[in-house]
Structure formats: C-alpha cells, structure tokens
Amino acid sequence: MLLAPAFEGAEVTFACTDGGQAERYGLVRFETLDDCNQNEPVKLLRTLWQARRLVRKIAPDVVVSTGAAPGILCLVWARLAGAKTIWIDSIANSEKLSLSGRLAIKFCDSVYTQWEHLACGNRPAYRGSVL
C-alpha cells in the first residue's frame, strides 16, 4: 500500500489472501485468493487455479506482486496472458532474494530487490525501497 501512489490514474484491482485488507484500506476493486506455500502441493494447486481464474477475469495490462507464493502464481498466468509482469521482493528479504523472487527472475519483465547489496544488475534491480 505504501507504493500505491505509483498506480495513480490507472484502474487498479487489489488481490490479497486477507479479505480484511479491502475494508482496512477502503479498496473498491478487490479480490481474495487462498494462501499457499511450496510445502503444501494441494493448496498450491488450488491457488494456482484461483490465480488463473483471477487473471482471466481481470484481464490486466500489468500485474505487480510483492509476494509471496500466490503472487508469483498470478504472475505466471499474467505472463502467459501477455501482461507486463513486475515482481517486488519483500523488504523482509535482506539476506537473499526469496524463492519466489528467484523464480520471478526467470520470467518476469521487471524484478526489484529493496536492498542495494542484493542487486545483480537488472535482475534483480535495486530501484529504491519502501523504507
């Protein structure tokens, strides 16, 4: 949400695993999907399916995600649908890029780290941070 000013003037849909965020931030266009992680394959598949439905429904021009697993799954479908894909690795990852971030490097248009020392040219790129 700290980066939301970047999308001023665009039609934005927010998607989150926590439905409460819509009310908290007064978000009009909002979708939920179930949380998942690499250790739970059944949930991973379920969210993969939800992500596909979501990307088809919204038909976005650009998909931006700050993680984690549900976000990277949305980016996979977005990429296949021809949308622009941007991954922002969480500020919490100051030691190394997250697993999702390392996957994002393989297929996303832009990948950001928020730590200067983790930048590796443009993949990932350091372009600033929420701090």
Added chain:
Amino acid sequence: MIFLTLGTQLPFDRLVRTLDDVAGDLAEDVFGQIGRTDLRPANFPVTQFLTPTEFAARMEQARVIVGHAGIGTILTGMRMHKPLVLMARRASLGEHRNDHQSATVAQVRKIAGITIVEDAAQMKAALSRSDIPAMSDHGSTARAAMIDALRSDAGLDWG
C-alpha cells in the same frame, strides 16, 4: 523510557553489555527484552520474552528504541514513529549466521530516525540527545524512487 528489544531468535549479549555500560549514566529508565541468554545486566531490568501486548505497550511508552539492525525492528520503528538506535550483529562474533546486517546498516544509516552505534561512547551520545529524530512513515527518497521506477516499468508514465 529506553526500550531495548532483541527479538526472539538469537541473543545479542554485546549490545546488552554496551547498553549496560551507559544505562547508569542516563537520567532515564531502561528496560530490555533480551531473548534466551544468561546475561543479567547490572543497571536495568530485563525479561527474555514479551507477549505481543506487552511488547506493544513497551514500544508505546518508549522515547527511544534500541535494537539490532533487523528489518522487523526497523519496520516497527517506522510504524510507531520512534527514534531507533541500532547495532549490527557480526557473524565473526557468533552473533548471526552471516554479515547481512552490516549490509543492511550500510543502506539504512541514511534514513532519518535511525542512528547506528558501534560502541558505548556512540550509544551514550545517541541516548543523551533529547532531540534524537524519530522515524516516519510519510515516505522517503528511496520510496519515491521506487514509485517512479514502478510507474515507469508499468507504462504509466504519460509524461
């Protein structure tokens, strides 16, 4: 009050001792949450862990937060608008698995509201300042840069 918080993972006795060295000279109460360690500082009360409610109350009361250079501490300071005095853990002293906190410090020392200290003298100087700046969540140069980059990469720059 000065609140030392070290999180729940690894102890950081060097920081506890550094604060203990100066706590007696401060005209202010100090309280520490110091994790799993046998160390008991002579000059201020401590507990190993706090419940989330207790932690929030201590944060609220504190004038200054002292901690390690961890991202959790930094985000909490930003959210609570508190001044932070931070020391980086060093892998060579067994304080962490690696030296990522030194890299973190190189970047965060530029942020208003964060003071990096390495020894007791610097700690005392920082904690003696009545005008020590607090962190803010109202944006920063780094955040503005990221928003610009994002806008540009998303194709939202219409000029």
